Amino acid sequence: MIDLSPKMQDAINLQISYESYASNFYLALAYWCDDQALEGCKKFFMRQSEEERMHMLKLYDYMSESGVHPVTPAVPQPPVTYSGIQAAFQKVFEQERSVTLSIHNLLKLAQDENDYNTQHFLQWYVDEQREEEAVIRTILDRIKVIGEGGQSLYYIDKEVDKINIQVIAAEAAEKSK
């Protein structure tokens, strides 16, 4: 059985709350996109919301395997509205950066405590965050190239839809390995 220190248990519970918030954050964003008739962006954020829930559940399972009862967190209200699609993706980028930072802090704690199981377990999250940040950076770059006025929104939405399909295909390929 995995032996988690009380400090590590608290830190993982905190990470559970971040992943839970991330899932709701993306869900709220998906329905903001729905209001703007941005169907491609809505699909992107709905998938992302599901992924964040999966990130959270992996932490639940890890705690449970260690004989520790995970704490289901109260989750703060995510933003309801945005000034535009670029601002929304900028906020997404900041959100992912803060999760990356918390994963790195968690890994540092595992290293300080010589907790090799948790270090190994967290490597998946380190890779996941790197990939998520790269996708969001790509979208932000494309938004800058396309511009944000008038018909641009139509093309941004198409581009995000295309990227979403690529992410789904890459995940399916990864799972089939």
Ligand code: FEO
């Ligand atoms: Fe699980 Fe993207 O944070």
